[in-house]
Amino acid sequence: xxxxxxxxxxxxxxxxxxxxxxxxxxxxxxxxxxxxxxxxxxxxxxxxxxxxxxxxxxxxxxxxxxxxxxxxxxxxxxxxxxxxxxxxxxxxxxxxxxxxxxxxxxxxxxxxxxxxxxxxxxxxxxxxxxxxxxxxxxxxxxx
Amino acid sequence: xxxxxxxxxxxxxxxxxxxxxxxxxxxxxxxxxxxxxxxxxxxxxxxxxxxxxxxxxxxxxxxxxxxxxxxxxxxxxxxxxxxxxxxxxxxxxxxxxxxxxxxxxxxxxxxxxxxxxxxxxxxxxxxxxxxxxxxxxxxxxxx
DNA sequence: CGGAATCCTAACCGATACTG
DNA sequence: CAGTATCGGTTAGGATTCCG
Numbered sequence: 001x002x003x004x005x006x007x008x009x010x011x012x013x014x015x016x017x018x019x020x021x022x023x024x025x026x027x028x029x030x031x032x033x034x035x036x037x038x039x040x041x042x043x044x045x046x047x048x049x050x051x052x053x054x055x056x057x058x059x060x061x062x063x064x065x066x067x068x069x070x071x072x073x074x075x076x077x078x079x080x081x082x083x084x085x086x087x088x089x090x091x092x093x094x095x096x097x098x099x100x101x102x103x104x105x106x107x108x109x110x111x112x113x114x115x116x117x118x119x120x121x122x123x124x125x126x127x128x129x130x131x132x133x134x135x136x137x138x139x140x141x142x143x
Numbered sequence: 144x145x146x147x148x149x150x151x152x153x154x155x156x157x158x159x160x161x162x163x164x165x166x167x168x169x170x171x172x173x174x175x176x177x178x179x180x181x182x183x184x185x186x187x188x189x190x191x192x193x194x195x196x197x198x199x200x201x202x203x204x205x206x207x208x209x210x211x212x213x214x215x216x217x218x219x220x221x222x223x224x225x226x227x228x229x230x231x232x233x234x235x236x237x238x239x240x241x242x243x244x245x246x247x248x249x250x251x252x253x254x255x256x257x258x259x260x261x262x263x264x265x266x267x268x269x270x271x272x273x274x275x276x277x278x279x280x281x282x283x284x285x286x
Numbered sequence: 287c288g289g290a291a292t293c294c295t296a297a298c299c300g301a302t303a304c305t306g
Numbered sequence: 307c308a309g310t311a312t313c314g315g316t317t318a319g320g321a322t323t324c325c326g
Contacts, residue, residue, distance in 0.1 A: 006268070017267040020183065022213025027179075029273060030266040034182050036174040040163065061288055070165025072320055077289060087276030098287040099326080108272060112265060118258050123173040124160040125149070129251060130172060133230030204308055215300055220309065241307040242306080 032086070037079040039116045040068050045089065045105045046113035058104045088112060175229070180222040182259045183211050188232065188248045189256035201247045231255060 017026040032038070044067050045057050059067070065076055080103060083089045088109035094100040105113055160169040175181070187210050188200050202210070208219055223246060226232045231252035237243040248256055 017270050019263045019266055020187070020210055020212060025274065026263075026267040026270045027213075029270055030182060030263060031179040033262065033266065034177050034179045036170075036177045039173060039177050044163070067163055069163060070170075073289075074321090075319065078319090085277055085280040086273045087280075093288090096287090099289090101288060108269060108276075111269070115258060115261050115265060118261075119176065120162045120169075120173060122255060122258060123162055123176065124169045126251060126254070127160050127169045127172055130229045131168065133251075134228055137228040137230075208308095216309075217301090218299070221299095236308095242309090244308060
């Protein structure tokens with residue numbers, strides 16, 4: 001039985017990997033995906049909100065660059081490369097003049113997209129509350 | 144109507160905050176929570192897996208330190224402070240000799256815990272697949 | 287258009303020593 | 307036990323320049 005369900009995969013992973021352990025490869029993977037740009041790229045390349053059920057999202061490099069306001073081209077390229085290497089995104093080069101490069105999520109990338117989009121929503125939804133907490137904490141420390 | 148549902152909060156946040164925008168506070172918040180130690184601390188302080196339905200998780204500093212193998216005391220303290228400031232964890236000092244300090248999630252922290260625990264599980268469940276993708280990518284680049 | 291390569295600085299972060 | 311403080315090496319990542 002070579003194919004395993006997601007539940008079986010989790011069950012086996014629980015035996016093999018534990019991100020709480022320092023040397024565990026999953027710890028490094030967690031570190032890798034715990035990144036602002038990873039979150040925003042994955043969020044941008046998925047279909048959510050108004051785009052739900054619209055098929056796979058395909059974006060050009062320049063589109064991504066504009067969507068993720070403020071990202072340097074170094075960070076964008078570097079992050080996209082590592083996502084491609086990990087099999088989360090597919091990079092497609094169309095040899096036109098000038099060249100066109102598009103990015104889209106793989107199935108694996110889609111599975112992570114859900115979580116990343118959730119993080120982005122969480123940050124937006126709880127910004128006010130966090131801000132209030134910070135003010136309370138800072139003024140309390142004042143006295 | 145001062146109290147809003149989670150859905151209403153998201154709806155309003157969608158108007159006010161957008162982490163895709165560079166200057167948006169939610170972008171910084173997303174950056175803040177996109178952190179390996181934040182993920183592991185939030186994951187450790189929640190009730191999941193075998194601990195489900197067991198009430199709120201309370202851990203001492205030293206327990207956390209042991210659970211998050213390899214964390215330096217500087218990073219642990221620093222991350223816990225920022226989580227406390229943001230209102231995600233509660234820090235309780237019991238003035239015994241020597242002093243006892245415990246940490247637990249707030250409601251806000253619980254809401255993020257779900258996502259963070261999901262990220263940890265994702266990393267563990269897909270480690271093999273990512274590893275295989277990397278090997279394929281690296282050997283393909285070889286030629 | 288979509289990068290790669292280089293330089294350079296700010297920050298991160300671990301190690302160490304000290305403390306209530 | 308649970309920190310704080312300081313130092314110093316490493317790295318992240320922006321700015322700039324050049325290229326197919």
